Amino acid sequence: MKPSIAEEELMSPGHLACQGCSATISMRYALKGLGRETAVVLPACCWTVLAGPAPRSALGVPVLHTAFASAAAAACGVKAGLLARGDSRTQVMAWAGDGGTFDIGLQALSGAADRDEDILYVCYDNEAYMNTGIQRSGGTPQGAWTMTTPGQGGSRRPKKDLDAIVLAHHIPYFATATPAYAEDMVRKFQKARSIKGFRFIHVLSPCPPGWKSEPADSIKLSRLAVQTGLFRLYEVEGGRSRLNVPVAKRKPVGEYLRLQGRFRAMTPQEEARLQRRVDEAWSA
Amino acid sequence: MPELEAPAPSDPRVIVSGRSTAENLTGNWRTLRPSIDAARCTGCLICWKYCPEACVALTEKVPVIDYSYCKGCGICVEECPTRCIGFAPEEAA
Ligand code: SF4
Numbered sequence: 348m349k350p351s352i353a354e355e356e357l358m359s360p361g362h363l364a365c366q367g368c369s370a371t372i373s374m375r376y377a378l379k380g381l382g383r384e385t386a387v388v389l390p391a392c393c394w395t396v397l398a399g400p401a402p403r404s405a406l407g408v409p410v411l412h413t414a415f416a417s418a419a420a421a422a423c424g425v426k427a428g429l430l431a432r433g434d435s436r437t438q439v440m441a442w443a444g445d446g447g448t449f450d451i452g453l454q455a456l457s458g459a460a461d462r463d464e465d466i467l468y469v470c471y472d473n474e475a476y477m478n479t480g481i482q483r484s485g486g487t488p489q490g491a492w493t494m495t496t497p498g499q500g501g502s503r504r505p506k507k508d509l510d511a512i513v514l515a516h517h518i519p520y521f522a523t524a525t526p527a528y529a530e531d532m533v534r535k536f537q538k539a540r541s542i543k544g545f546r547f548i549h550v551l552s553p554c555p556p557g558w559k560s561e562p563a564d565s566i567k568l569s570r571l572a573v574q575t576g577l578f579r580l581y582e583v584e585g586g587r588s589r590l591n592v593p594v595a596k597r598k599p600v601g602e603y604l605r606l607q608g609r610f611r612a613m614t615p616q617e618e619a620r621l622q623r624r625v626d627e628a629w630s631a
Numbered sequence: 632m633p634e635l636e637a638p639a640p641s642d643p644r645v646i647v648s649g650r651s652t653a654e655n656l657t658g659n660w661r662t663l664r665p666s667i668d669a670a671r672c673t674g675c676l677i678c679w680k681y682c683p684e685a686c687v688a689l690t691e692k693v694p695v696i697d698y699s700y701c702k703g704c705g706i707c708v709e710e711c712p713t714r715c716i717g718f719a720p721e722e723a724a
């Protein structure tokens with residue numbers, strides 16, 4: 348049988364991710380879509396660690412590690428440097444977590460998007476500051492337990508609508524992706540590569556230690572996020588939005604919540620409220 | 632602690648990682664060992680596709696798990712459509 352996605356592996360084994368980490372599956376797919384002529388910019392995030400300590404690297408492409416707030420700005424600088432050296436082919440990908448995107452890196456991201464810089468910005472969203480021990484971020488969903496939102500009720504605030512913030516910049520390409528839909532994800536990176544200007548991909552990335560889920564369930568959770576309607580797979584090109592994976596019959600959100608210990612303290616009323624919110628969002 | 636035996640980069644202000652993490656054999660993280668039942672495997676390559684370690688090798692038919700790296704996450708076990716991947720404690724394997 349022929350594999351459904353590119354065979355070449357630019358991410359090597361021996362990386363330092365936890366068992367069942369989907370941030371690594373996501374990086375694997377991203378590089379399959381982008382290919383060898385890619386440079387990666389990593390701000391502080393799980394991938395800072397996963398990529399391995401010097402002198403080793405888990406990525407078969409150049410990596411620049413940079414400060415938390417500066418992923419987008421550093422990527423613009425790398426791109427400008429490449430152009431100054433006459434290299435217009437190498438893609439520059441800023442690869443940041445939700446902390447570095449929803450919160451700490453938001454200003455640099457907004458600036459780069461506003462200037463329509465020729466970079467690809469990827470947020471792998473595991474919905475909290477996982478690398479530093481599971482603190483709440485703007486990407487944490489309502490009701491989720493984190494170290495900084497302990498006890499009954501979990502995180503009180505709803506997840507920040509990052510997609511709307513990014514789309515408000517009128518960028519040439521925006522997409523969402525999650526590793527259960529591998530072919531869709533690889534295609535989106537291939538497509539992003541072919542487009543000039545500021546491109547953004549929002550990846551939902553299940554995290555076993557942070558979500559208090561079984562490592563074996565990461566792909567299942569990624570799939571359930573889509574099938575329950577909590578995470579929509581779509582892309583926006585030239586202002587036109589297209590749903591990539593239609594969900595004919597949505598599964599109850601409980602199927603997704605119950606595989607994750609971080610939602611254990613959610614009451615049936617809170618779950619019903621979340622279900623109502625999802626139903627409303629899809630009927631809108 | 633990482634060993635820093637790599638040759639010094641030509642520009643000492645830049646830290647350059649010229650070697651691959653493939654030197655880290657993460658197989659010793661594993662407590663459960665996945666093993667493919669070749670007789671029931673259809674060669675669909677789903678285990679290869681989803682492995683977070685990129686340690687399932689493509690072959691003609693039945694993929695081969697590289698136990699030097701497999702962390703035993705169980706994703707392949709869970710996702711295999713024919714459920715032909717066993718998952719047993721290491722010491723029993
Ligand atoms: S158990 Fe996990 S790491 Fe091991 S081969 Fe299966 S998917 Fe890969």
Ligand code: SF4
Nearest residue numbers: 672673675676678711
């Ligand atoms: S997922 Fe299962 S059936 Fe498919 S190739 Fe792997 S072991 Fe074989």
